[in-house]
Amino acid sequence: MAKLDSKIPEGPIEKKWENYKAHTNLVNPSNRRKIDIIIIGSGLAGGAAAATLGEAGYNVKVFYFQDSPRRAHSIAAQGGINASKNYQNDNDSDYRLFYDTVKGGDYRGREENVYRLAQLSGNIIDQCVAQGVPFAREYGGTLANRSFGGAQVSRTFYASGATGQQLLLGAYSSMNRQIKAGSVKSYNRHEMLDVVIVDGKARGIIARNLITGKIERFGAHAVVVASGGYGNVFYLSTNAMNCNVTAAWKIYKKGAFFANPCYTQIHPTCIPVSGEHQSKLTLMSESLRNDGRIWVPKHKEDVEAIREGKLKPTEIPEENRDYYLERRYPAFGNLVPRDVASRAAKERCDAGFGVNKAGYAVYLDFADAISRLGVETVKERYGNLFDMYQNITGDDPYKTPMMIYPASHYTMGGTWVDYETMTTVPGLYAIGEANFSDHGANRLGASSLMQCLCDGYFVLPATIANYLSGDIHTGSIDTSSAEFDKAANGVQELIDKIFAINGTKSVDYFHRKLGKVMWDKVGLARNEKGLKEAIEEIKEIRAAFWNDVRVPGKANQFNNELEKAIRVADFLELAELMAIDALNRKESCGAHYREESVEPDGPQKGEAKRNDKEYTYVAAWEYMGEGKEPKLHKEPLTFNAIELKQRNYK
């Protein structure tokens, strides 16, 4: 089986990427048209990669389950994208962005990847402006910036509260140009349901045509998975309804190691759960923490009065409010990283200070910002978010503080990849949120868009040639081989098996049950007892699913329930791996918080405690077959350009 070799290039950290590019193998332009590349996903990573590889002259086939590439979930990102341009002259640099990202990730990311990300970040902004992305501007015409959590500089570029949309439409436009040119072929409403491995190499995929239900085969010299994260394992999350782990999970079962599955980000500022029919949670951008102040009442009697509707938050005087982030973390205040902010909210709510009826909400208050800046400025900065909040909750955030609570948002874990973004299977790549590499145990705000576009525009297109240079004489891949037969039959059997159950419960029923176990026991805070219980409960839900799920309709037609069943079946397996990984990591790091591992005393008392001696490694899990324990491989993390130390936001 493949060994973990991260393939880090030689040289000092700031020269590694240059060295890599200077010495890597290339495919000359006339040979590129003989090479086929499959990309799964049309979001920022997949769309950017498709456009760029198409421009380079490869034959690209891009697959996505939506009706248009522009629907990918990248579109929902609100706040912004980081880049070390230092346009604000506040001492920003590649090193500082690198440093903030490694520190924000609690020293569990791979430093060489992160440094490259920081170095390329500026190019992304140049690229997007050239595409016509309408970023916010200053009166003088230069690009505007705002601040995000975990940084003391202003390096976040934005387009109102719709940065993800605008960046995705930029990548989409470049991809459309290649579709028109014929170098990119776009397959909408197609879902990848297996990867085909021939002689140890990824050589194609099996996909279901979601309109006709037909199981189709596609060959290629390389397969790129850009299918996003698995936050929907929690059922309720800020992810789009159809976000799933299926592509990443299918390749895991074909030999691609899955890294750090327990690193899942719970975003601190989401609209709290309101009722049992709720299908998803809505994010309120982190950018709101630039001007919003987070608090709960200091006194329990005020909390009670608020819950009973006898007191309004605006009636509580300043001295009776607990701005707990400013109190606990004076240096960063409301702009601490997401994991810290989420845990602090949970701590206050668990202590009985939650301000909605269920007791799981805190205030995000703009009264100070409005009196300092005026309503117009606040409206200009956050108007669309305020409108969205008011539409969903019925409350006006210009007049009363927002209520927020943490929700599943992003997954730092994902398919293990080396410096070239190649998985442990030759010819199989993973980019964007689908891979694990850059954010360590916690992602900073506005870094997801950066990483997806960095992988898609600059990293993958520069690294994939090193592998494809060995394929210029291969010729097109035969999709009638025994390997394709086997994979296609496997997909058909899976679908037949689901329909054969004909049970009594819907797919959502099982997904909800799974989500509750994951939120309660593999969520914001984890402990050994809970994780062990979770593993057993997940197994029970999985068994019940395969015994009693009901999928109506037919296989050979548009059938959203079948799509959901296939995805939830994979979540039910991934969930167990998440719990196993969380159980293995007996330390608190970033978003992974083990209740057993906190600072016992000193100035950091009660804060999460890392265990660098035993856990400074990437946990990469290998699939060993159905019903068998996955095998743990460790990629040791070494930090040469940055000192390994405790995060301190105080």
Place this chain on the structure above:
Amino acid sequence: MDFTLKIWRQDSANAQGSMKDYKVTDISSDTSFLEMLDVLNQQLIEKGEDVIAFDNDCREGVCGMCSLYINGEAHGPKKLVTTCQLYMRSFKDGQTIYIEPFRADAFPIVKDLVVDRSAFERIQQAGGYNSFDTGSAEDANNILIDKETAAAAFDSAECIGCGACVATCKNSSAMLFVSAKVSQFALLPQGRIEATSRVLNMVKQMDEEGFGNCTNTGACEVECPKGISLENIARMNREYLAASLKG
């Protein structure tokens, strides 16, 4: 809250469709419209019936996937929101609600409430981009754009491509959709270089896809969930005229 729903059911593109009646009861006013349909679908599954197919994904009003025609209005009665951001508090208890797909010749029905909007894709592919290759861009701050212009370009670029404008227009015209993209580029200096070919090619493709003509009723603007303004259409007409004279 209780509702009587009259929903368009159609098994496939070529099948005959019809309105069918359903009832949902005990719906909280904080339930979103799509969550109300989720509840109905759960009931249908329990009864062993096929669920109602409808497109949806982000449920945050930005992906443009949801596309329901509710009581004769694209995305329902509330202005400036998509179907997924519509809440049942916008309806009266006991109300009858008609739910249909976005209808247009250029949007064939896939199943029930799901339509095929790939005509929009081909229009974008005809010219909705700047022609340059990754990596060849100059430093971002070398292009100065005044704040108002950038904001205006953003307002046009906010279009989510849902097709409400087409579904609303009595002629099934796609002018608002196409003009939003043309405007975004026309407003920005980096988009001017290909302005002539872009507007000609996108309009040509729009006509080929079978969308109707614009007769300036302004209904599209009223129903657009993103508030894309009719000014975009006026701007595109100017761009088109200028391009025609040139080209």
